[in-house]
Amino acid sequence: MNRRAFLEAASLTALASSPLARAAAPAVKPVRLGVIGAGSRGQEDMRQFLRVPGVTISAICDIYPPRYAQVNRLAGAEIPATASYTDLLSRHDVDAVLIASPVSCHAEHVIAAARSGRPILGEKALGFTVEDNQKIVDEVLRAKILFQIGHEYRYAPWVKEAVRRICRGDIGKPTHVEACWNRNGDWRRAVPSPDPGQKLEHLINWRLYRETSGGLGTELGSHHIDLANWIFGEQPESVLGTHSICIYHDGRTVGDNVQSVFQYSGGRRLTFSSLTDNAKSGNQLWVYGTEGSVQITIEDATFFYEKKRSNQPTADKPISKTIVERGVVTGASYSTAGEMPYRGPGERVETGPAGDPTLDSIRSFVEAVRGEHGIDADVHVGFRSGVACSVAHDAVFSGNRTPIPKYRDSASLA
Ligand SMILES: NC(=O)c1ccc[n+]([C@@H]2O[C@H](COP(=O)([O-])OP(=O)(O)OC[C@H]3O[C@@H](n4cnc5c(N)ncnc54)[C@H](O)[C@@H]3O)[C@@H](O)[C@H]2O)c1
Structure with a gap:
């Protein structure tokens, strides 16, 4: 028109x-x-x-x-x-x-x-x-x-409910979020030909080029960063990370896999990893707290609780040499009880059918x-994840732990 x-x-x-x-x-x-x-x-x-x-x-x-x-x-x-x-x-x-x-x-x-x-x-x-x-x-x-x-x-009922319970202390103090978004596919979109000067390639596959893309960390990880920010009640202070082109050597200039570690105050952390050659773990995150953990996926959220800490060593308590859990010897080093991965059903957050968070x-x-x-x-929520994505993307190229700036005081606005 x-x-x-x-x-x-x-x-x-x-x-x-x-x-x-x-x-x-x-x-x-x-x-x-x-x-x-x-x-x-x-x-x-x-x-x-x-x-x-x-x-x-x-x-x-x-x-x-x-x-x-x-x-x-x-x-x-x-x-x-x-x-x-x-x-x-x-x-x-x-x-x-x-x-x-x-x-x-x-x-x-x-x-x-x-x-x-x-x-x-x-x-x-x-x-x-x-x-x-x-x-x-x-x-x-x-x-x-x-x-x-x-x-x-932020609008998905099971995520809202899980975060509400985390914030009221259901898993004690949340200290770590471990997030991934893994896929099996080259992240490429078909481009009509002919394509002189690769103009359409860059317009359509903008995600694959550093000039126009924040890579997997921004395109996929921004959601996980936002959830960690929500849970920890702040934006991360710094980030370090790495990436590589492992499988898809097709001219792209951002990694086909990325791993970043975001540091929050008090030693709390978010780790984010994204692979594009193996979808096994899909898109999910685990929130670990001092008294429990929560697995949040794109369809549900499930709480798991830690055993009460009753096995603290005391000076006169003998150190056990062999520990057997569910019939398996888990180790002979100091206090290893409870190291078998917990595989129980957990306690699912019941908020009805998942529906569509976008709607x-x-x-x-x-x-x-x-x-x-x-x-x-709102825009501040957007800033706190957006700025972390921008800095994390630079950090995977530099390899340096990089500080993440806060929104500057807007008092200076005209
Ligand atoms: N919230 C989510 O879950 C979610 C999911 C997917 C994508 N996104 C975001 O949505 C945005 C778009 O992603 P997409 O997958 O739709 O990309 P896309 O390439 O499919 O669509 C982008 C569109 O913008 C057009 N465009 C490019 N430059 C333009 C310009 N200067 N003026 C006007 N139009 C222009 C392109 O022609 C294209 O049609 C990205 O920021 C992406 O991160 C969000």
Whole structure:
């Protein structure tokens, strides 16, 4: 669609929301969405937005034209489309903006949308660089708009309940989070040919190149970092990490596996590992506390409790030489009782069927836009994981333990 047709379509949509047309509309306050970045996540988000009563899509912006027909198909209507986010933001029929462009574009897109004064649902990670993360928070605070980050697991009922129980002390003091997201696949997307100058390769496979991607740690690990931040009640202080290209020697410049260790205050830690050649452990995390552990997966959460510590050695207590657990000798060194992995069923968090956290998070965003409540996964939540992703990505290249800055005091804002 050319610019004139795009702007004419804006007046048609305005007509469609005239008092006459509204008479037949449902009683909920309409929310008309503009979308910047209509690729795979943008389309998934749009599908979920359209399941929320009263939500319509006014227009999309994407620089890759094949997206336009894909969006028309999913919406079942011709959606005005443009390659210019300025044109999208100049429409009068956009009440809220979804931003699902690649992470390296988030700062430009979020800042422009914030300046237009609309509420924003911004996909994770918040920003690409430390500076981008800072600038996005500055602008969102300056514009005083609603901003929700795409950390949908904050809205998953079993995750919310597990974190609530952890925070009230059910596993004692949480000290370590061990997280992984493993897959078996090269993380590559098909690219149409011919592709002179590999322009489409870089547009479509932006995740594989350092200039545009934070690698597995950002694309996958940002969710785990966010959950660890939530559990520990703060962002990490520093990170060290490593990565390599182990299997997919195909020109990519980010690792096909990554391991990072995030240091929180008081010696608490998150370790994150991601493999792309073996999916066995999937996407999950374990939270370890002084009195128990929790396994959180993308469908459930299960609590396990430690045995009471009754075997503390005392000076006059004989040191046992042989320890047998469940018929197996576990060792003869000092106090090794309880080292067999616990394999019981645990205590599952019962919050009903898993459902879809993306739908839950989007429904909550729409309610916030309608003024029904505030935002849980706000821009500060986004900053605390986003900045950790940015620094962790640099740290796997440098190999250095690297401090993670806090959001600078916004008192200096104009
Ligand atoms: N919350 C989640 O669970 C989740 C899941 C997947 C992806 N994501 C995030 O969503 C974002 C998009 O990921 P994706 O998988 O949809 O990527 P994608 O490549 O499928 O889609 C990105 C779209 O943005 C378009 N685009 C690129 N540059 C643009 C520009 N300058 N202006 C306008 N459009 C532009 C591309 O053409 C593409 O259609 C990323 O930040 C990613 O981390 C979040």
